[in-house]
């Protein structure tokens with residue numbers, strides 16, 4: 001029996017949209033301070049899975065527990081409290097173009113945490129910008145930043161409320177290989193520094209290999225292979241898991 005603490009526990013999860021059966025009995029655990037990579041081709045249900053986790057969608061059957069609580073059973077207040085513990089960086093989540101970096105980080109902070117002093121807000125913003133390696137960008141506009149820098153600021157904004165779980169949806173999409181490597185390092189640094197447990201959704205196997213303690217491959221609505229990179233890929237027997245590997249390497 002594995003004694004590690006599970007922060008997320010998914011059992012027999014099912015979700016359909018009309019005739020489209022997206023999730024068909026998903027089982028998955030996320031352990032504390034683990035980086036778990038979820039791989040699956042476009043449209044396989046990766047985003048649906050994490051939307052159920054934060055209560056943006058509700059499953060048809062099965063269980064989704066986060067910190068031991070069944071998400072579908074939470075009332076509005078409990079759901080809001082849970083969401084504050086989960087840093088959700090949406091696919092293509094953009095910074096507010098008309099706000100400076102400081103304002104982009106301040107906005108979610110003052111909206112969700114009452115009675116902070118100016119000094120507390122400034123210290124928190126400076127700490128986070130330092131954490132993502134961009135302390136000098138504080139007064140810049142998003143349009144002055146590179147793609148990789150925008151991603152970093154997006155990660156800082158997601159971290160500002162001190163989440164215990166980070167959900168990275170396609171963090172390296174659209175970035176060049178060197179910048180991808182930087183973002184992968186950032187994901188590892190964030191775990192080190194903030195002790196987060198993370199789910200990294202990607203179809204970039206280099207990102208998976210660099211950031212993931214374990215990989216989980218979503219195929220036909222279920223996780224067909226779960227394990228370390230070495231366990232899942234080089235000796236994969238399932239043709240579709242194998243094709244993922246062959247395509248990327």
Ligand code: ADP
Nearest residue numbers: 017020022040041042043044045046047048049
């Ligand atoms: P991905 O693995 O690329 O993140 P998604 O989880 O976004 O895929 O979507 C999985 C499938 O579910 C897609 O076919 C998508 O069109 C469909 N889908 C997702 N959300 C909805 C929705 N709210 N209503 C109807 N269909 C949806």
Ligand code: MG
Nearest residue numbers: 046047091169
């Ligand atoms: Mg998606």
